[in-house]
Amino acid sequence: MKEYQTISEISGPLVFVEIDEPVGYDEIVEIETPEGDQLRGQVLESSEDFCAIQVFEGTGGIDRNASVRFLGETLKMPVTEDLLGRVLDGSGNPIDGGPEIVPDERQDIVGAAINPYSREYPEEFIQTGVSAIDGMNTLVRGQKLPIFSGSGLPHNDLALQIARQATVPEEASEEGENGEDDEGSEFAVIFAAMGITAEESNEFLEDFERTGALERSVVFANLADDPAVERQITPRLALTTAEYLAFEKNYHVLVILTDMTNYCEALRQIGAAREEVPGRRGYPGYMYTDLAQLYERAGRIEGVEGSVTQIPILTMPGDDDTHPIPDLTGYITEGQIYIDRDLNSQGVQPPINVLPSLSRLMDDGIGEGLTREDHGDLSDQIYAAYAEGEDLRDLVNIVGREALDERDNTYLDFADRFESEFVDQGFETNREITETLDLGWELISMLDTAYLNRIDEELIEKYYRQDVSADDAEDEASEDSETAEAAD
DSSP: OEEEOOEEEEETTEEEEEOSSOOOTTEEEEEEOTTOOEEEEEEEEEOSSEEEEEETTOSTTOOTTOEEEEEEEEOEEEEOGGGTTOEEETTSOBOSSOOOOOOSEEEETTOOOOOGGGBOOOOOEEBOSOHHHHTTSOEETTOBOOEEEOTTSTHHHHHHHHHHHOBOOHHHHSOOTTSOOOTTOOEEEEEEEEEEOHHHHHHHHHHHHHHTGGGGEEEEEEETTSOHHHHHHHHHHHHHHHHHHHHTTOOEEEEEEEOHHHHHHHHHHHHHHTTOOOOGGGOOTTHHHHHHHHHTTOEEBTTOOOEEEEEEEEEOGGGOTTSHHHHHHHHHSSEEEEEOHHHHHTTOSSOEEEEEEEETTHHHHOSTTTSOTTHHHHHHHHHHHHHHHHHHHHHHHHHOGGGSOHHHHHHHHHHHHIIIIIIOOOSSOOOOHHHHHHHHHHHHTTSOGGGOTTSOHHHHHHHOOHHHHHHHHHHHHHHHHHHHHHHO
16 A cells, blocks of 8 residues: 655545556545545546546545555446345445445455457346337437437436336346346336536435335435536446346346536546647546446346346537537437427426437337237337327428318328327326227327338238227317308
């Protein structure tokens, strides 16, 4: 253990120390102030003559007389199954009043990259209970599917809903690709909040406790007034915990990271303190690499039952999806879920806009034996019909609805019902995948079968709701009769 009292400069969250021999990158440091306070830090940069240390608790109280001890090891997360049901701060310390954590082992928070040869292709369905996701942009085990939101939108409510409801249906867990029996695999949620307010933190914890979701969850809470440096290690602690539960204890783990924008702001703040040359909009040039190190820790390993699935949540500054944070996230991840401001203003809950949303692995995670054989065709047809209705809404603003023919009016009605019945389900409603698909068939049956050009004829014969079309025809006839009586 090497100890120095040679602090030369303190800048923001960084402490610069003169040294006489190199120290390891990411090495853990203990700093003892003249008052006897113990602080922890991590080596950010090192050379033969000096090193830069980022202090997790902030540099308050540190002066040139403080002692700096290099511990010769990197930061490790104490992991155990007993972490389930616990609430930790952004540095991994318990804040729920429970006992100290007795770990089974301590693992490096940087993690080990998954060998591409050993990766198993994600193709098993995760049910979130949210129709706009399950039905239209399906989440798959081992996938990383971010949520793109904006300031003031209810992404936190959606995150809590997914944390409460997410599960692996029995159909998807009975037998793995190689014939293994996955029925014993359990489901767990790792919830890592970065840069949130104390009020948001209280809401998260109250919801977890009220719904009982805390029993199968591990919560990491980094508050807005906590040091920015701590914000950098919070997602790494969470992902290390997830990897332990998934790859050593065979859990199917869903990791929810919110808000990645706060994480990237911390990167920018520390980069400015280091006087680095900034990249796009002041963010570090290595932000893409840094985000990839987090996102690529999702996946499945061949021969291991467990899996790590990620849902990062980020708020787009100015609702701009070309901003560096959503732009780089979109390059790395397999799709995105858009939270829409217009739908939110209409009271739709959750306000997910399915048109710009995408799950690139959806086709591999749905179908017979996983969800239902009609899922893919039905989703494609709903998407096309809703897009048609959206285009016609723009036309109505110009020519008026009375100028449209019967077909166009049907598509307009479909778009309205799709938003009000399919997407708008509330934050407390948990829909089974079969319920979501049945609702989709009820809506698509508003259209004549001649327009269903994306669905196989056998599926139309099996699932098409003739009674819906008949009811619509009766309603139209009744409206025509009422109109004629009024005219008389």
